[in-house]
Amino acid sequence: MDQKELETYFYSFDRSFFIDNDMKKYADLDEPLPIGFGQTISQPSLVLEMTKLLAPEKDSKVLEIGTGSGFQTALLAKMSARVFTVERIGELTEKAKKRLDALNFSNIYYKIGDGSRGWKEYAPYDRIMVTAAARVLPDELLNQLADGGRMVIPVGPPDLQELKLITRTDDGSVNIKTVELVRFVELKGRYGWTE
Numbered sequence: 001m002d003q004k005e006l007e008t009y010f011y012s013f014d015r016s017f018f019i020d021n022d023m024k025k026y027a028d029l030d031e032p033l034p035i036g037f038g039q040t041i042s043q044p045s046l047v048l049e050m051t052k053l054l055a056p057e058k059d060s061k062v063l064e065i066g067t068g069s070g071f072q073t074a075l076l077a078k079m080s081a082r083v084f085t086v087e088r089i090g091e092l093t094e095k096a097k098k099r100l101d102a103l104n105f106s107n108i109y110y111k112i113g114d115g116s117r118g119w120k121e122y123a124p125y126d127r128i129m130v131t132a133a134a135r136v137l138p139d140e141l142l143n144q145l146a147d148g149g150r151m152v153i154p155v156g157p158p159d160l161q162e163l164k165l166i167t168r169t170d171d172g173s174v175n176i177k178t179v180e181l182v183r184f185v186e187l188k189g190r191y192g193w194t195e
Contacts, residue, residue, distance in 0.1 A: 003052060009078060010048050015041070018069040018099060037089050039185055041069045042131065046182065053165050053179060054152045056080040056127045063123075063144065065115035065187070066131035070096030076129060077105045084122050086115040088188055116189035118144040125149060132187035133161045137176075147172055154184045158193050 016027035018041060023033040032040040042050075051072070056062055060080040067073055067087035073096060077083045087093045090112045100108055111119055115132070117140045124146035130153035137155055145151050149168050154161040162178045169175070186192045 006051065006075075006079065007048070010044075010051070010075060013071070013074070015044060015071060018071040018074075018096075020095065035069050035092070037092060039066075039068055039089065039092065041071055042184075047072055047075065050129065050131075050152050050163070051075050051079070053163075054127050054129050054150055060126040061122070061146075062127040062129065063119055063125040063141075064129045064131070065118070065141070067093055067096045067110065068131060070099045072129065072131055073108060074100055074103060074105065076127075077108050080107070080127070082107050082109065084109045084111070084119050084125070086111045086113055086119055088112065088114060114189040116140065116187050116191040120144065127151070128153070130154070130187065131184065133158075133182075133184040134187045134191040135193050136191060137164070137166070138187075138191040142166070142174065154182050158186070159183070 016024045019027055030045050031043045035041050056079045062076050062080045062083045064085040067085040073085050093110055093112050116138050123144035126146050126149050128151035133154040145168050147168055147170050151166040154163050156162050160181050163180050163182045165177045165179055167175045
């Protein structure tokens with residue numbers, strides 16, 4: 001799927017479908033909205049930008065850290081071969097799975113647990129999308145990124161983080177590029193601010 005196709009598909013999405021609280025009426029705004037449990041659904045423009053940075057391909061095996069509402073998951077599943085998504089809050093996973101099943105996705109695999117540690121059993125991954133902010137870059141996630149792979153992750157302190165694009169070359173060396181400043185909820189667990 002090229003950038004233009006991605007944008008067409010993205011803008012055909014009804015974001016309100018992924019929100020089930022009184023924030024539903026604000027679904028058309030380009031801003032993050034609370035989805036419960038101290039979590040948010042990111043603003044659409046940032047979801048699109050992060051997906052473009054990740055650049056999944058139709059044969060990609062993708063690891064997503066932070067299922068949340070399932071909005072980003074749906075986009076990744078449409079563009080990739082398989083998506084392995086990890087969420088620490090069971091109730092959010094259940095709600096997201098119902099939504100994504102209703103959209104007839106059959107290439108998504110779910111895990112409830114500490115996303116900062118990734119999902120070792122199915123590693124390595126061609127793409128890793130992290131939708132919560134880490135204090136430092138998690139070694140476990142970096143170790144699960146395949147040669148030739150890409151990871152997008154916010155890293156930094158609570159108030160403001162750097163959105164990083166991490167690429168691993170075919171010879172295994174790692175390049176890290178800061179794209180912009182962002183603000184995300186905490187990646188709970190070993191790499192969170194509160195550890």
